[in-house]
Amino acid sequence: MDRKPILSIEQLSKHFGGIHALKGIDLHITAGEILGLIGPNGAGKTALINTITGFYRADSGHIHFMGQPLIGKSLHEIGRLGIGRTFQNIRLFKRMSVLENVMVAQKTFAAHPWKAFWGFTQRSAAVDEAMQWLHTMHLADKADVPAQTLSYGEARRLEIARALAGYPALLLLDEPAAGMNETETEDLIRDIHTARKWVKAMMLIEHDMGLIRSLSDRVVAMDDGRKIAEGSASEVLDHPEVQKAYLGDDE
């Protein structure tokens, strides 16, 4: 596996009024890896994903994705470059069916209104492809139910399927296991392993350390808008600063 960074972030800062969510973050994601991002609530993990994907406008710093600068690009430009994401507070299109949620993300249609207008001629191919993603995420039997009727775990898996349907090079998962029970989390780990085949790299925000250990190739810990540790899962989790900032709070 080559080791060139697919995403590199330099000195990224973001503040809201007096609150500094990101204080000069440096971070890179290498092609082929799953990067785990941990840290206590309010550490700036979601702010980081939101800034990468253009939901927030960075105050200063640089983000490069496969050689392209992302700062100043709009949401849809970043989406089309190949960054997919899920949301901490699940944001599905609730009124659409599960299948439609996946189909709306298919790039041929999402990026080309004219092709989308004539797209009913290629309907069955598009449906087949979308069903493949639902099979990958073990949601095929729910294809025709409205997305708002899904359970918590299913909704989170559907968000991943929707993100995958756009063939992103980089997939950013924001607390995919939040609120899941143990069985659901095990299913999720299995599905993320499968999803890995389809993307170049992933970044994973998670509080579930079991999931972080079993999925991440490398872990970065954040606290108070800064990166405080980086390395393998066990290195980072044993790091004194991490223990103090994150695990220490629980005990």
Added chain:
Amino acid sequence: MIADHLFFTCINILLAWSVYAGLLTGSLSFAQGAFMAVGCYASGYFTAKMGMPMLPATGLAALIAAAIAALVGYPALRLRGIYLILATLGLTFCIRVLLENMEFLGGIGGFGGMKGGDLPKAAVAVALIGLLLWLLSISPLQRVFDAVREDDRVAAALGIHVTAIRLIGFAAGAAIASVAGMLYGHYMSFVRPENFDVTLSIYVVLYMVLGGVNNLYGSVLGAAIMTLLPEYIRFLADWRPTVFGAAVLLLLLFRPDGLLAYRPLTALARHGRTPLRSEV
């Protein structure tokens, strides 16, 4: 007599559809009277003053209306909800004042000389535009519109150019309204800016709300009921605004999605499956 009623039913169906086209992406427009006026005056100028045949005049007028919509829409469509409604209401006033002051279009005195608008042409327009809207409703573009309406930020993150999609819906609505304006002008053969009063824009929105906002058949039902009912139940004619208001009020209380809110058929056509439950 009945041909007149059916003609105005067609006009109102087109106008209700013009609102529907904008609402597909979540933009509620109270400017359809203005776009109707643009279509009416522009096509009238082309046919009555320049001697152009009706079909190319209609096409050109629709392009002009769509261009104005795109121009105004680019900044305005960043507004949401009540602010967009106010902006489109403002546009209705602007266009009326502009027309009143354009002497080459007759100014406040009115503009005349158009002819040839009749029921068959209106019916063809309804059929063609209805066909286009139906094709849209079974195409993946409808889903893109739905996504923009439901959560524009998430839609954008999926690679959808939200502003462009909103402009398409808004400009398409303006073009449809301008066709209605063309038919209206060439039927009346004399129009004045006050024919395109703001109450017209409001009525048109109510037609669509009454019929149902999330499919194209609702607009047909709403426009037909509200055009034909007062004509055939004469005592209602004087009470039209009251009945209208009461009907909308009752509807919003008991069927907030309109009379025809269920969309199983289009869903079936779109991906060959029926959702197990209502999509709404």
